[in-house]
Amino acid sequence: EAGVAQSPRYKIIEKRQSVAFWCNPISGHATLYWYQQILGQGPKLLIQFQNNGVVDDSQLPKDRFSAERLKGVDSTLKIQPAKLEDSAVYLCASSLVGGGSRTYEQYFGPGTRLTVT
Amino acid sequence: QKEVEQNSGPLSVPEGAIASLNCTYSDRGSQSFFWYRQYSGKSPELIMFIYSNGDKEDGRFTAQLNKASQYVSLLIRDSQPSDSATYLCALLRGGYQKVTFGIGTKLQVIP
Numbered sequence: 001e002a003g004v005a006q007s008p009r010y011k012i013i014e015k016r017q018s019v020a021f022w023c024n025p026i027s028g029h030a031t032l033y034w035y036q037q038i039l040g041q042g043p044k045l046l047i048q049f050q051n052n053g054v055v056d057d058s059q060l061p062k063d064r065f066s067a068e069r070l071k072g073v074d075s076t077l078k079i080q081p082a083k084l085e086d087s088a089v090y091l092c093a094s095s096l097v098g099g100g101s102r103t104y105e106q107y108f109g110p111g112t113r114l115t116v117t
Numbered sequence: 118q119k120e121v122e123q124n125s126g127p128l129s130v131p132e133g134a135i136a137s138l139n140c141t142y143s144d145r146g147s148q149s150f151f152w153y154r155q156y157s158g159k160s161p162e163l164i165m166f167i168y169s170n171g172d173k174e175d176g177r178f179t180a181q182l183n184k185a186s187q188y189v190s191l192l193i194r195d196s197q198p199s200d201s202a203t204y205l206c207a208l209l210r211g212g213y214q215k216v217t218f219g220i221g222t223k224l225q226v227i228p
Binding site for chain 1: 121123125149151159160161162163166205207209214215216217218219220221
């Protein structure tokens with residue numbers, strides 16, 4: 001079974017530029033998450049999709065961040081314009097939805113390390 | 118008060134000892150808890166899931182949940198240098214099963 005795919009793995013941009021990240025979840029996983037992990041901190045949820053609907057985006061800085069999940073499969077996260085404090089690893093994760101304890105297990109992609117200079 | 122509290126460490130234990138990692142949470146409505154392990158530069162990987170009061174064992178790992186006292190812990194028996202990583206506590210709650218992570222505790226197992 002293929003894991004969660006993310007691209008690019010690394011990105012360096014200047015402040016005020018825009019950047020986009022792509023995520024392809026595990027086949028059949030209905031729930032997709034985007035997290036921001038700043039060095040030395042735990043992952044912070046930015047947005048959670050269930051199929052192609054948003055169920056939680058309370059911590060997404062909507063003035064600069066946007067995300068979409070087309071056809072309930074892959075997803076893109078965009079930052080425009082970027083700020084220095086956006087430097088972080090952006091993690092995508094997916095999980096099954098349904099009964100049973102294991103269905104809430106999140107499988108993480110390798111992440112995208114963003115550096116804003 | 119943070120939803121999930123962990124000591125950032127580092128926690129240093131000698132090889133072969135028991136490592137004890139703790140996590141407290143503020144929301145009594147929290148239903149289930151995860152322990153993830155994250156090696157430096159890598160993504161988190163799930164090592165334990167617990168939702169019932171008491172202990173849950175899986176190999177060298179034991180998770181303990183006490184909902185009355187609002188804490189969850191992870192014990193690692195016979196610690197190995199390969200266990201050196203950051204251990205993230207996460208809680209699962211709400212109708213849409215939102216996951217909230219703690220800051221993580223860095224564990225160092227000294228050979």
